[in-house]
Amino acid sequence: MNALNHTDHNKAVCIENLMVKYNETPVISGVSLNVESGDYLGIIGPNGGGKTTLLKAIIGLIPYASGNITVYGKKPGKLGRLISYVPQMTTLERTFPITVSEVVLTGTLNAAFKPFHQYTKSDKEKADELLHTVGIYKLKERMISELSGGEFQKMLIARALAVNPKLMLLDEPTASVDANARDQIFSLLNELNRHMTIILVTHDLSAVSSHVKTLACLNGKLVYHGVTELNEAVVNALYGCPIDLIAHGVPHRVLKMHEESE
Amino acid sequence: MLLSILQYQFIQNAIIASIFASIVCGIIGVIIVEKKLVMMSGGIAHTSYGGVGLGYFLGFEPIIGAFLISMLAALGICFIKRRGGTRSDVVIGLFWSLGMALGILFIALMPGYPPDLSSYLFGSILSVTRADLYLMAGVTLIVVLVISILFHYWKAYMFDEEFAYLLGIKTAWLEYLLFILIAMSVVVLIRVVGIILVLALFTAPPAIAERLTKSLKLRMIFSVMIGSVFCLMGLFASYIINIASGAVIVILAASVYLMVYIVTSVKKSMRIKKSC
Ligand SMILES: Nc1ncnc2c1ncn2[C@@H]1O[C@H](COP(=O)(O)OP(=O)(O)OP(=O)(O)O)[C@@H](O)[C@H]1O
Ligand SMILES: [Mg+2]
Numbered sequence: 001m002n003a004l005n006h007t008d009h010n011k012a013v014c015i016e017n018l019m020v021k022y023n024e025t026p027v028i029s030g031v032s033l034n035v036e037s038g039d040y041l042g043i044i045g046p047n048g049g050g051k052t053t054l055l056k057a058i059i060g061l062i063p064y065a066s067g068n069i070t071v072y073g074k075k076p077g078k079l080g081r082l083i084s085y086v087p088q089m090t091t092l093e094r095t096f097p098i099t100v101s102e103v104v105l106t107g108t109l110n111a112a113f114k115p116f117h118q119y120t121k122s123d124k125e126k127a128d129e130l131l132h133t134v135g136i137y138k139l140k141e142r143m144i145s146e147l148s149g150g151e152f153q154k155m156l157i158a159r160a161l162a163v164n165p166k167l168m169l170l171d172e173p174t175a176s177v178d179a180n181a182r183d184q185i186f187s188l189l190n191e192l193n194r195h196m197t198i199i200l201v202t203h204d205l206s207a208v209s210s211h212v213k214t215l216a217c218l219n220g221k222l223v224y225h226g227v228t229e230l231n232e233a234v235v236n237a238l239y240g241c242p243i244d245l246i247a248h249g250v251p252h253r254v255l256k257m258h259e260e261s262e
Numbered sequence: 263m264l265l266s267i268l269q270y271q272f273i274q275n276a277i278i279a280s281i282f283a284s285i286v287c288g289i290i291g292v293i294i295v296e297k298k299l300v301m302m303s304g305g306i307a308h309t310s311y312g313g314v315g316l317g318y319f320l321g322f323e324p325i326i327g328a329f330l331i332s333m334l335a336a337l338g339i340c341f342i343k344r345r346g347g348t349r350s351d352v353v354i355g356l357f358w359s360l361g362m363a364l365g366i367l368f369i370a371l372m373p374g375y376p377p378d379l380s381s382y383l384f385g386s387i388l389s390v391t392r393a394d395l396y397l398m399a400g401v402t403l404i405v406v407l408v409i410s411i412l413f414h415y416w417k418a419y420m421f422d423e424e425f426a427y428l429l430g431i432k433t434a435w436l437e438y439l440l441f442i443l444i445a446m447s448v449v450v451l452i453r454v455v456g457i458i459l460v461l462a463l464f465t466a467p468p469a470i471a472e473r474l475t476k477s478l479k480l481r482m483i484f485s486v487m488i489g490s491v492f493c494l495m496g497l498f499a500s501y502i503i504n505i506a507s508g509a510v511i512v513i514l515a516a517s518v519y520l521m522v523y524i525v526t527s528v529k530k531s532m533r534i535k536k537s538c
Pocket of ligand 2: 171
């Protein structure tokens with residue numbers, strides 16, 4: 001371990017006073033957030049709270065209006081293979097004519113165009129291994145249109161892993177996934193977190209309380225960032241109204257309802 | 263009887279032109295159907311009509327005008343698409359009609375007897391010259407090469423552009439390149455097959471191939487073959503009943519698509535009933 005590195009380089013992500021706009025409307029503003037290397041950050045927030053927007057800004061898929069983002073000291077869009085991404089599944093074309101293993105193989109593509117590129121034997125072995133890791137190796141020759149939602153998610157995770165990233169961003173990887181697959185995905189993420197930094201967007205509050213190390217709550221602005229402990233005030237600020245919250249390890253401990261409205 | 267037709271030079275040229283057109287349209291068509299760029303390609307094709315008019319008006323080769331204008335339209339439409347947001351379909355609709363309107367205006371302003379523009383809309387595949395064939399061969403070669411040289415990158419870009427970007431692949435560059443290929447294909451093909459047939463060949467064969475195979479590469483190959491069959495049958499029919507070949511080919515393509523659609527839908531619903 002080289003502890004003498006510049007501090008910024010120990011930070012996986014540094015975000016300072018970030019503002020992102022779509023057509024002049026700010027979607028997130030004033031977001032400052034540091035993610036330590038090795039962290040497992042959970043991001044929660046209501047629909048439209050800007051979670052996907054934040055991930056895309058970190059990757060460099062959308063420009064930001066003001067503020068600053070660095071990932072391991074580098075600017076978004078110039079990250080090489082430091083970072084990988086599991087997109088929100090709803091944004092992809094599920095009928096596209098491509099097989100599972102071809103999708104995973106795209107994760108091995110390099111930035112520079114190589115004429116008549118063919119995947120090498122080691123690319124293919126890597127893809128097979130990753131399909132084993134996520135547990136869908138037997139589906140490798142299937143067309144993606146023939147996958148269930150959970151299998152599709154696992155394929156996207158395998159593709160993201162083919163990049164060999166230091167930082168992995170996942171946007172609701174357990175949406176539309178049954179309880180069993182959900183548990184598999186979370187234990188895989190726990191395993192991965194031993195050697196990579198993870199940022200996970202999820203609506204699954206119970207998973208958040210039992211798996212992630214730190215928590216960020218995003219509703220246009222950063223409502224909370226810190227240890228994984230939700231209290232009523234934060235949840236109110238986040239969702240605008242009290243919600244049932246299954247908290248930390250204690251199953252079905254629901255936060256007390258409170259009557260007054262804002 | 264078929265053999266005796268084949269002796270004519272213009273029929274031979276028409277057959278070769280049909281095959282080039284089917285290759286270009288089959289390959290590009292699968293991409294634009296998958297990428298949902300049909301509307302944008304229609305925009306490029308129709309805008310080029312303005313270029314044809316400009317050529318007549320200023321007295322240079324109309325096809326050069328079509329080339330310049332459709333390149334501009336392709337780059338403009340791609341730019342608008344990448345900017346996103348501001349109702350890109352509306353802007354493309356405007357491009358589309360503005361191009362046609364300008365074409366008509368330029369022709370009206372042109373001194374002398376107005377040329378017959380219907381050959382640009384419907385093509386005149388029976389009057390393809392040797393020079394046309396060379397041009398078409400060139401563009402066909404470029405399209406086939408550009409797509410196959412970067413095939414895996416195109417696939418990654420088509421399936422998930424954002425992930426391709428994350429890998430560092432120059433997706434903006436790929437997208438502009440694709441639009442340039444579309445513009446090139448359109449221009450080379452309108453003289454021989456017409457704007458309307460270009461659009462039919464861009465869409466009908468890929469749509470039928472989509473129902474026959476699930477592999478992207480096979481879909482392209484099937485589209486090329488289906489397109490060729492339509493063109494050749496259309497040519498033959500138009501020779502016999504003496505109707506514009508473009509129109510016959512489009513009617514043929516559309517009715518076969520409809521038939522395939524009905525048959526596969528009925529099959530599907532029968533399968534669902536059986537499994538109940
Ligand atoms: N391409 C876009 N153009 C304009 N506005 C957008 C665009 N994408 C998202 N928005 C808006 O930005 C806001 C934040 O969207 P975002 O997708 O980041 O939310 P989210 O927190 O990921 O929500 P969800 O939980 O539903 O996935 C929303 O109000 C949305 O309407
Ligand atoms: Mg989202």
